Amino acid sequence: MKPTDEIKHESTIFAEPIITIGNFPITNSLINTTLVTIFFVVLAITLRKRLNKIPRGLQNFSEIIIEGALKLCDTVTSSRTTSLKLFPLVFILFLFILINNWSGLLPGIGTIGWVELHDGESIFVPFFRGGTADVNTTLALALVSVILTHILGVMAVGGWHYLNKFVNLKALAEIPIKIWKEPTILLVNPVKFFIGLIEIIGEIAKIASLSFRLFGNMFAGEVLLASIAGLIAFVLPLPFMFLEIIVGLVQALVFSMLVLVFSTIAVTKEEH
C-alpha cells in the first residue's frame, strides 16, 4: 500500500467486521453494544449492592428518574399495576437505546480505527460505531419488542380471546346465532373479520417502522455529522451535535413509548 494511496472514509449502511472468531464476524457496532451492556450490568450490580433505606447519591438519582418514568407510563396505561408490570421492559429499552444513541457522539467512536485493503482500495474502518446506527441492532430490538407484546397479550387475556383480536372467529360464529334478532349482523361481522386479518399486516408494519425509524435517524445523524465536520471542522459542528443529542433522546423516548402503547393495547380486554 503506497503512502500516496487515497484512503476512503465513507459511512456504510452495513457495519464493518473487525475480526472474525471462527465463522462469526465481530462488527464495530457489536463491540459498542457489548460495551454498553457491560456498563449497564456494572451499574445494576453497584446499585443493588448498596441499597439503603434512606437513599443517597446514585441511588437517590436513580429513584428520582424511576419515579418520573413510572408517572409517564401511568399516563399511557392509566393503571399503576399494568405500569409496574410493563415498566422493566420499557425502561430498559429506553435506557439501552439512549446510551447507544449517545455513544455514537463520544470522541473516538467512529474516528479511531485502522485502514483495510479491499479490492485494491484502502478503506478506513473504525473500531467503534454507534450501536443503533446498524440496522441489525434496531431490527433485533423491534422484533423482540413486538413478539414480546404478543406473548404478554396471550398471558394477560388468554389464548382464545387474543386469537380473536386477529382472526375474529367469534364474529363469524355469531352470524348464524344472532341473525334472527339483529339482521344487520350479516353485514357487520364479515367486516369485523376482515379488519382482524388486516391487523396482522399491521403487526409486520410495526416491526418495520420501529426498526427503520430508529436506524434512519441514527444513521442519518452519523452521515450528517461526518459531512459537516468534513466541511468546516471548527465551531460549525456544534449546533449539529446539539441536534444529535436531542434526536437521540427523542428517538429513544418514541421507541419505548410505542412499545408501551402496543403492550397496553395487547393486554387490555376488548369490550363493546
Added chain:
Amino acid sequence: MEYNLAVLAKALTIAIGAIAPSLAIGKIGSKAMESIGRNPEAAGKILIPMLLSAAFAEAIAIYALIIAFSIK
C-alpha cells in the same frame, strides 16, 4: 450528455419524500402552539403527545432517506 438515472432517482426520492412529512410536522407544531397559547398550564401535558406525533410523521421522511441511501 450522459444520463445517470440512479443519481436522479436518489435526489428525487428524498426531495419528494420529504414534502408531506414536513407539512405534517408543521401542522402538528402549529396546533400544539395554538393549544398552549389557549391554555398555558397544559404545556407539559401537550409536549409529549406532540413529540410522539412529530416522530411518527418524521419516520416517513426517514423511510424515504433510507431508500435514497440504498439506491446504488
